[in-house]
């Protein structure tokens with residue numbers, strides 16, 4: 001009870017210290033500074049044993065996820081690409097002379113910055129969205145509050161092992177600054193402003209006694225908790241985290257020593273902390289520490305994971321195009337500003353399809369922070385992440401049998417695209433696959449389905465994007481996005497880039513055309529041409545359109561295989577109707593199914609699906625509201641022919657005969673079908 005109330009008090013304090021990363025009024029630099037400030041605060045709290053190690057690690061992770069945009073920015077001014085390094089540097093030092101830390105910020109000055117103050121203020125408005133109670137807890141050692149330095153020595157925070165004994169003040173010894181600890185000053189009503197002299201290590205309290213979870217009334221972080229002993233860094237349990245020899249080596253030694261300490265010991269300061277480091281601290285969360293994931297930035301994780309995957313044996317090239325299944329097509333509903341999802345699974349063997357697919361052609365990485373693949377080295381990590389999250393489709397695999405009809409098209413695609421992707425060694429030279437194909441025809445005839453099927457059956461990563469989103473969603477960034485898309489696809493080959501509504505990207509160029517859109521189109525044609533690719537690259541562009549006549553001749557030429565996807569014929573409609581009904585209870589006779597097929601002439605595949613959905617609601621509509629509330633699924637009456645009769649009254653074909661004629665004319669002129 002007491003613990004939970006302490007926790008919530010503490011949580012609310014942390015929330016107060018949140019800052020408004022989403023604020024439109026703050027510059028990227030301000031956000032980066034505020035982020036650094038926040039990290040300093042956690043560091044200091046950890047070093048002072050005011051925050052448990054588990055809690056701190058969680059906060060770091062949470063903040064890293066939340067503020068990944070600034071962490072992973074390449075901008076040296078505002079980005080925190082070296083964040084992982086800096087965080088460990090900070091863990092060792094509150095000074096600014098580290099060669100790892102370029103910002104010049106320290107706990108001594110960061111809270112004085114007006115931008116930080118502004119951000120902290122702004123953060124109050126966002127506090128509710130920041131942390132869940134599970135994210136924060138605080139452990140304060142009773143001795144931290146009551147014990148003096150003498151008692152500490154007697155209890156095991158022994159004076160001998162203290163590298164900074166009170167009796168031997170020196171340049172490297174942290175000074176006592178009673179009442180003015182930047183983070184713990186009891187009388188600090190404002191964000192703490194350090195008065196420490198340079199070379200001051202974070203102060204701490206006794207570690208080895210009974211631990212109580214106490215209320216945390218800091219304003220904004222560590223106020224109101226009276227700590228009488230804040231002089232011995234050794235005494236802090238948290239300090240031993242950073243080195244087995246020195247509790248705070250880099251903060252109190254010279255930068256070179258700190259660097260050495262970093263290299264040798266800081267691979268993951270937080271996940272490798274021995275539990276003894278926490279002395280008598282019995283925070284339940286600390287027992288979980290061994291299972292804590294190593295903290296890495298999204299970018300580091302990305303390359304580390306790439307590295308692991310590249311070591312996997314290449315996928316066997318089976319003779320059957322159906323041999324390799326890949327997860328495709330999960331919802332792409334997450335917006336750009338949706339919850340951060342790392343581009344790769346956080347853990348080894350993480351979610352399937354949750355990140356970059358294992359590809360035999362992925363180049364070996366150069367190491368964390370360096371692009372694994374030369375092809376990606378000029379691509380912004382942000383864009384890679386966006387592409388992997390928004391454009392790569394991780395839905396269920398689609399088989400050829402899932403696509404009713406279009407037999408000729410399916411056979412052509414297998415021959416021209418799928419087999420060459422599976423057996424690039426055989427399909428070389430003249431037999432090599434085209435760089436792009438065009439699927440055209442009325443809406444709802446299965447073009448997207450075919451695109452997914454190609455990717456599934458060739459074991460390719462499926463990148464699915466609508467051209468209109470390229471032109472609208474990434475206004476001004478379209479050209480860059482196209483380049484990034486192809487680069488990521490090449491790094492993930494074999495890959496299929498499916499571009500829906502390709503006409504809006506490749507329509508004829510006109511005088512009134514916007515410069516950005518013209519540049520994007522040119523970039524697309526360059527990429528499609530393979531100017532930047534090698535002949536061995538297995539990246540196929542599948543364009544889909546309902547308006548093939550609007551496509552630029554230059555683009556038309558590059559989409560060498562142009563396949564007409566017509567309205568489904570009777571046999572295809574029958575396959576669809578029986579397939580859909582087989583998943584429900586129905587009692588249509590063969591003759592009744594034939595009638596449905598006959599009456600649905602002129603329907604697209606999507607129309608047929610809609611017809612069946614509508615018919616399936618018939619039995620439900622025949623029930624009263626009371627019945628719906630109580631009956632079991634088995635008691636729902638089966639779908640009958642009468643339900644289709646009713647459905648035909650509301651579902652009409654979506655394609656007009658005039659439109660059909662246009663497609664057929666275009667097919668006769670430019671199509672590659674029979």
Ligand SMILES: Nc1ncnc2c1ncn2[C@@H]1O[C@H](COP(=O)(O)OP(=O)(O)OP(=O)(O)O)[C@@H](O)[C@H]1O
Pocket residue numbers: 402403404405406442443444445446447448449450500544545546568572576604605606607609
């Ligand atoms: N040939 C088909 N076989 C099976 N289902 C089909 C077929 N054609 C369409 N469908 C159904 O219609 C839905 C829509 O199909 P799809 O999105 O592939 O059409 P599309 O041609 O890409 O449409 P649009 O041009 O409007 O993007 C599919 O999810 C599927 O349920």
